[in-house]
Amino acid sequence: MPLCSYVVIPRFGQKEKLGAALSSMEGCEVLPAANADLLLLVTDTDSLDTDAELRARVEGLPDIQALVMTFGEIDPDTPEGDPAGASRRRSLPVIEPGVAPAPRKRNRTNV
Amino acid sequence: MNVVDRREFLRRTAFMSAASAAATMVPEVAFGAEWLDGELQQDVDWRKAPCRFCGTGCGLLIGLSGGRAVAVRGDPESPVNRGLCCVKGYHSVQALYGRDRIRNAMVRRNGRLVEVPLQEALDLVAQRLRETMDEHGKDAVSIYGSGQWTIPDGYVASKLFKGAIGTNNVEANARLCMASAVTGFMSSFGLDEPMGCYEDIDHADVFVLWGNNMAEMHPILFSRMLERKRQNPRVRIIDLATRTTRTSYAADKSLLFTPQTDLALANAICNEIVRNQWEDHDFIREHVAFKSGKTGLGYGLEEKASFADEAHDADWEEYLEFLADYEPDAVAELIGIPADEIRYLASLYGDPARKVVSFWCMGVNQHTRGTWMNNLIYNIHLLVGKISEPGNGPFSLTGQPSACGTVREVGTLTHALPHGTVTQKEAREHAAEIWQVPVENIPDRPTHDTVQMFRALDRGEIRFMWIQVTNPMVSLPHLNRYREGALKEDRFIVVSDVYPTPTTDVADVVLPSAMWIEREGMFGNSERRTQHWDQLVEPPGDCMSDTWQLIEVARRLGYRELFPWSEETHIEEIWNEYTRFHDNPKHRMAPYDELRARPGVIWPFVDGEETKWRYNPEYDPAARGESGGGDEHAEGGESRGTSGHEAPTGHDAGDTRHRRVRNFYGKPDHRAWIWLRPYEPPAESPDDEYPFWLNTGRVVEHWHTGSMTRRIPVLHRAMPRAYAEVNAEDAREMGIRDGQRIRLVSRRGSVELEARIDFRGQPTRGQVFVPFFDEGILINEVTLDAYCPISREPDYKKCAVRIERVG
Known part of the structure; x- marks a missing residue:
């Protein structure tokens, strides 16, 4: 269940319009600055795929000048919560099917 | 906390x-949301700690809740x-x-x-350490640490191996990233680490970045630089590099040079400065000496390569003669930068009305002539006197959070002690007195630098290696x-780490380490700032700090009296013992209580004040009058001849520059040394069989x-796997599409x-770039283990490869 936050810089004069567009998207919560041309955005989705899809939609909004991610957590209580599951070398052959992992394990008995 | x-x-x-x-x-x-700075903060306990990652040393506030670190903010007090x-x-x-x-x-x-059980593993480590020493001698055991070691980790490792066991087989991965900076500082100034501080950014008019992609590698300092430019549009940022990066896009000028020719570029800048008589003649006459060293050093590729440089006196006329080979028009083609641009660079350094800071990091240090490149950047600043004052200075950045604090200051390299080097009798005596060991325990010769240490492991001269806080089975060239x-029979490898890595894969024993805020510690950053943090959360399982692991093994080896500290207060006790090594105005460290109270303290810390600009009597107590005399444990005292500092002639009589007073007390002659260091080619260049340069490095997302x-x-x-950046025209000629799989050979x-x-x-x-963060794509199986023979730091930025399309 990914939960991420961003600072969103709108194009000049488009803060309100952008805020409305973001607020209308499911999974988005927006907090506009009271005295500056920026917004805070928190996205709350139920899967990595949904999160990626939402982010792509956000990035596609024409009134965004810059989108800066400041926080990202995948709830560790959920199965996909361990990033190592995606990055550990036991998974690497899955990520990189064409790459044979280097022979690393010692076979001898030392202890 | 409230139940939320x-x-x-x-x-x-x-x-x-x-x-x-x-x-x-x-x-x-x-x-306009009260909970943002109200309710939430009441639930969270915010405590200070330095960042765990790069050498910038950012101050963080760690949000604690329910025994867990849950959030991070930048510390506004830092x-x-x-x-x-x-x-x-x-x-x-x-x-x-x-x-x-x-x-x-x-x-x-x-x-x-x-x-x-952890105790069983620690017993085994001590047993095998003892057995290896008994069977093969004390130089058959070694420890390999890191610039991510806390200061107490490194101090205890050095005391155990150098003081108690009696071997100089102590090295750290900082050899791979800043050894050239150390030898550069030592050969030019006789003392290590930058003379200035980050506050220089707030005063400079020009920033010259030498092979330093700060936008990704030091993003906070880069932000400060951009802020300086925003406030002062006159500020100029110059990016000197071998590839276009995010830094290039933010710079006022991006100049791309051919790999290795930065040596010629620096000398060409100096040529142009003296041709225009922009040098600060008073400064040179009063504060600079000229030296030449050996040339044709080789590249450290021989099995047991060794090299010792020699400083020979030179003078201004010899220096002018040396620079004559680097007239911009003559070297522009070699460098790949137009002569007019070289002249422009020289004009920035030479303009007395502009303050200039040079930044560099791995591009200069990971270089087969890394020491020379450091010397050459110092040469530029010394020629024009722009050094050791706010906004003017050469600034060598580090890559790791305590490369300076632990490796350089504690001296966790084979040649070093916490103060001075093992070759210096008085430094050994000083260490023996503080460590309370017989001085004979500390060998008077260095053993192996990092690359040679792993070669010795391969040959079997080293049989036992304890690796802490680093991952050499990904990072070694x-x-x-x-x-x-490491996998050979009769080698015994101990690895202390927090996650499984290719290095734990070769281990015989893995010790679970407490990480960062799971234990108390200190780091020292690039600007000589020491930062302390308390233990903020409990480590999981049996995890134990690397400091305490070392103490446990030391006690099992019979050295309890040398490591008598209590588990509750050992960090403070270690700090108090360690700082005795630096109890002088040139390097005094802040007391423990000061460190705990502040978001870091810059050394030398004298009479309750930080020394922000060393060697300048206006800011540095050690540079005032009687406190000079050369550092008794500094290197570079080999030259006792004339300093060769005859005044340059022909200077502009109308020069209105103020007289700069300095005391470069690291050298016996109280002068900084300008070195005559020529261009020499790299160890391996592209050829018909391997026609591309390979450059490796980092990305902003990964440590x-x-x-x-x-x-x-x-x-x-954001960055799940490594990739190879290929030039668009090269790709088009080879029929390679974006995202296509290729093989680098x-x-x-x-x-x-x-x-x-x-x-x-x-x-x-003709170049490709690959980041090295990905253990599934081990680019260091491709790189070359050539190194700077003076610093012994490998060159990860240049070797020859070919590109093959796959499928």
Whole structure:
């Protein structure tokens, strides 16, 4: 269940319009600055795929000048919560099917 | 804390992180949501700690709740980052909580690592250490640490191995990243580490970045630089590099040079300065000596390569003669930068009305002539006197959080002691007195630098190696050879770490380490700032700090009286013992209580004041009058001849520059040394068989070998795997599309990975760039283990490869 936050810089004069567009998207919560041309955005989705899809939609909004991610957590209580599951070398052959992992394990008995 | 639904708590934390970031962009920003700076903060205990990652040393505030680190903010009280954070800093605490965290000790049985009680593993480490020494001698055992070692970790390691056991087989991975900076400082100034501080950024008019992609590698300092430019449009940022990066896009000028020719470029700048008589003649006459050294040093590729430089006196006329070979028009083609641009660079350095800071890091240091390149940048600043004053100075950045604090200051390299070197009798006596060991215990000769240490492991001269806080089975150059060496029979490898890595894969014993804020510690950053943090959370399972692991093994070896400290107060006791080594105005460290109270303290710390600009009597008590005399334990005292500082003639009589008073007390002659260092070609250049340069480095999302940052979901997703940046025209000629798999092949090995074209960085024609964070794409199986013979630091930036299309 990914939960991420961003600072969103709108194009000049488009803060309100952008805020409305973001607020209308499911999974988005927006907090506009009271005295500056920026917004805070928190996205709350139920899967990595949904999160990626939402982010792509956000990035596609024409009134965004810059989108800066400041926080990202995948709830560790959920199965996909361990990033190592995606990055550990036991998974690497899955990520990189064409790459044979280097022979690393010692076979001898030392202890 | 109030019971807050975990999801709601995370949501608020996410907003808080974003609000903190927004406040760094617009300091007075408000959101009209009371809970943002009210209710949430009441639930969270915010405690200070330096960032775990790069050498910038940002001050963080760690949000604690329910015994867990839950959030991070930049510390607005920290003079380093002033409340800013980069993407790694914001997510740093998540690196504590990866699912595959090593929680228990493991030993290898029947080829497999199996969990054992920690005490049993520590017994085994001590037993094998003792047996190896008994059977093969004390120089058959070694320890290999890191610039991520805390200061107490490194201090205890050095005391145990050099003082108690009696071997100089102590090295750290900082050899791979800043050894050239050390030898550069030592040969030019006689003392290590920058003379200035980050406050220089607030005063400079020109920033020259030498092979330094600060936008990704030091993003906070880069932000400060951009802020300086925003406030003062006259500021200029010059990016000197071999590939176009995010730094290039933000710079006023991006100049791309041919790899290795930065040596010629620096000399060409000096040529142009003296041709125009822009040098500060009074400064040179009063504060500079000229030296020449050996040339044709080789590249350290021989099995037991050794080299010792010699300083010979030179003078101004010899220096002019030396520079004559570097007239900009004559070297422009070699360098790949038009002569007019070289002249422009020289004019920036030479203009008395502009303050100039030069920044560099791995591009200069990871270089087969890394020491020379450091010397040459100092030469430029010394010629024009722009050094050791606010806004003027050469500034060597480090890559690791305590490369300076632990490796350089504690001296966790084979030749070093906490003060001075092992070759200096008085330094050994000083160490023996503080350590309370017989001075004969400390050998008077260095043994192996890092590359040679792993070669010795391969040859069997070293049989036992304890590796802490580093991942050499990803980071060593020419990796195939060193992995095979570690896997040989009768080698015993102990690894202390927090996650499984290719290095734990070769271990006989794995010790579970307490990480960062799970224990108390100190780091020392690039600007001589020492930063302390308390233990903020409990480590998982049997995890134990590396400091205490070393103490436990030392006691098992019979050295309890040398390591008598209590578990509750040992960090303070170690600090108090260690700082006795530096109890002089040139290096005095802050007392423990000061460190605990402040967001870091810059040394020398004299009479309650930080010394921000060394060698300048206006700021540095040690530079005032009687305190000079040369550092008794500094290197570079080999030359006692004339200083060769005859005044340059022909200077402009109308020069209105103020007289700069300095005391370069690191050298016996109280002068900084300008070295005559020529251009020499790299160890390996592209040819018909291997027609491309390979350059390696980092990306903003990942810390070094990725063992921590790849377990942070956001960072992993943002940059999940390594890739090869290929020049667009090269790709077009070879029929390579963006995203296509290619194979990079060198004389040492090959890797397969995706080609990226016009991606984050764009190499010039004939070059490829690959980041090294990905243990699944071991680019160091391709790199070359050539190094600077003076610093023994490998060159990860230049070797020859060919590109093959796959499929």
